[in-house]
Amino acid sequence: MSADADIGTDARSSRPGRARIVVVGEFNSGKTTLVNALVGAPVLTPSAVARTAHPTVVGFAPKPSLSAETTDRRRMPVAWDGLDAVAPGDIRRLHVGVPLERLKRLSVVDTPGLGLADGESDRRSLQACRTADAVIWCTPAMQAWKASEEQTWRALPERVRARGLLAVTFADAIASPADMDRLMQRLSAEAGPYFRRVAMASELGSLTAGDAAVGTA
Ligand SMILES: Nc1nc2c(ncn2[C@@H]2O[C@H](COP(=O)(O)OP(=O)(O)OP(=O)(O)O)[C@@H](O)[C@H]2O)c(=O)[nH]1
Numbered sequence: 633m634s635a636d637a638d639i640g641t642d643a644r645s646s647r648p649g650r651a652r653i654v655v656v657g658e659f660n661s662g663k664t665t666l667v668n669a670l671v672g673a674p675v676l677t678p679s680a681v682a683r684t685a686h687p688t689v690v691g692f693a694p695k696p697s698l699s700a701e702t703t704d705r706r707r708m709p710v711a712w713d714g715l716d717a718v719a720p721g722d723i724r725r726l727h728v729g730v731p732l733e734r735l736k737r738l739s740v741v742d743t744p745g746l747g748l749a750d751g752e753s754d755r756r757s758l759q760a761c762r763t764a765d766a767v768i769w770c771t772p773a774m775q776a777w778k779a780s781e782e783q784t785w786r787a788l789p790e791r792v793r794a795r796g797l798l799a800v801t802f803a804d805a806i807a808s809p810a811d812m813d814r815l816m817q818r819l820s821a822e823a824g825p826y827f828r829r830v831a832m833a834s835e836l837g838s839l840t841a842g843d844a845a846v847g848t849a
């Protein structure tokens with residue numbers, strides 16, 4: 633992936649009054665878990681085995697709903713157990729609608745892991761970042777901010793990185809408060825220059841639409 637990757641134009645203004653947060657990172661870094669925290673409900677299924685396959689937009693709907701947006705931008709309703717009916721390569725995004733008050737002001741996007749060989753998957757995730765007010769990169773505490781993460785993040789377009797927040801996931805893997813302090817100091821020094829803010833995922837999980845929209849997060 634290069635800084636020239638096609639993510640289209642900035643379309644944030646197309647959702648007046650609603651903020652969008654996109655969660656990115658490498659595989660198994662706790663992205664789906666953080667999306668659920670941001671949504672405030674266990675809407676998606678985190679898994680160490682089953683990977684998130686498509687960018688998945690979680691937003692408000694009066695009734696629970698699921699639809700697939702195809703590469704030619706059509707939306708088709710899908711049954712909860714009927715995703716297999718759509719060819720995976722034809723899916724640009726999934727849209728999950730949930731009747732939660734918080735989602736009237738905030739939509740949250742889960743993405744497949746970035747930075748592996750699948751350029752098409754990375755491109756679709758980047759397209760989701762294009763309409764984001766905040767882009768959260770998840771880094772697992774056990775091996776936080778590896779060289780591969782820095783490389784992938786720094787290859788993203790500047791206008792995506794300008795809205796970047798670094799979330800430390802798997803906080804329960806940190807043995808002691810002293811280890812936590814050391815980790816945060818290292819991350820501030822090594823990753824801080826590339827993000828608006830470095831914080832534990834538990835802090836970012838309670839971001840409000842206002843935080844994301846005005847860029848004070
Ligand atoms: N102990 C612990 N487990 C976690 C934490 N966050 C996520 N997990 C577990 O780690 C596994 C992967 O979490 P996900 O949230 O699915 O990670 P992901 O980045 O969405 O994974 P992919 O979609 O495969 O890239 C799941 O089994 C989660 O339950 C955490 O903070 N602590």
Ligand SMILES: [Mg+2]
Pocket residue numbers: 663664665678679683684742743744
């Ligand atoms: Mg996932």
